[in-house]
Amino acid sequence: MSAKKTDLANLMWSEKYRPKKLADVVDQKEIIKGISNLVKNRQEMPHMLFAGPAGVGKTTTALCVAMELLGENWKVHVLELNASDERGIKMVRERVKGFTEWRGVTGEQQTKNLFKIIILDEADEMTSDAQTALRAMIEKGSEVTRFILICNYLSQIIEPIQSRCVVFRFTRLPREDVIEHLKMICEKEKVKFEEKALAQIFDATGGDMRHSINIMQAAAGMGSVSSANVTAAMGLSGRAKVGEVLKLALSGKFNEARAKLLELTQVYGMSETDFMKYANQEAYEMAINKPDEFAAIMAEYDYRLAAGAHPEIQLSALLAQLGKLAKK
Ligand SMILES: Nc1ncnc2c1ncn2[C@@H]1O[C@H](COP(=O)(O)OP(=O)(O)O)[C@@H](O)[C@H]1O
Ligand SMILES: [Mg+2]
Structure with a gap:
């Protein structure tokens, strides 16, 4: 593993192999089908709320939606926020306000009929007061912005927000799909692996793809994805x-x-x-x-x-x- 660059996209396999198209997202088939339908007609895209456990593709799917809808320049039209990093609703409000008011690169926004997408991760970490303020922001910005809210626990999101979004519940990824994905990465990275080591990774992570890939990468860093190296990688303190x-x-x-x-x-x-x-x-x-x-x-x-x-x-x-x- 080369750690020469701090560029995480290349350093971390979980980033390197993050799907860039909805069709490449592993499993979550019903969700992907539903979302693909919703985003066919750009102007009709609703606000969305993704709920589910860690490492199963929520952020990835949100980013894919943004890429597919906004095309080449997607990055400048997307604001990614993490509610638990932003220390309070004031910060969120300021970031959202600045972003929604910003006119976009040389009016491109208007000419191409693009809107902006705000991806707000860990929305369930916000207090209910903060969520009430968020709800107002969602309503106010609806003409030019779409929100994709992400949370672990749907029950922690206030009802008025839930009812303004189309809700998708992500589930843990099944064994075969995780193992197959891990194999694909090993092959691309030209790393040797043992079948039982991959099974062992799944058993330890229970369908959390990010965690699975990270353990695998740590083991690969010790030479190969063998059962012994996986055991060692999991024990790294x-x-x-x-x-x-x-x-x-x-x-x-x-x-x-x-x-x-x-x-x-x-x-x-x-x-x-x-x-x-x-x-x-x-x-x-x-x-x-x-x-x-x-x-x-x-x-x-x-x-x-x-x-x-x-x-x-x-x-x-x-x-x-x-x-x-x-x-x-
Ligand atoms: N369904 C999936 N298909 C393919 N890769 C996935 C999937 N879910 C997670 N991953 C891998 O795990 C990493 C983290 O996924 P992410 O979408 O950020 O998870 P979360 O559900 O916690 O938002 C991704 O970069 C990708 O490599
Ligand atoms: Mg995420």
């Missing part, structure tokens, strides 16, 4: 990985440290607060130089994160600070 990030940062290897950090947060899904917690524990066990200065830096970033600053930016800056510590 998050804390040990945080230790590696710290070591890289403290020896001034900022780019490598950041790539590993992104892998941890994006692939293994480690939260920024867990990262801070583990980094703190690891550092004292590693008996680092200048623990007092280290503590001061950690405290500062802990505070910034708690105050709601952007986690990826803050953690990257933290790594840069730690690098300076080494040079002092």
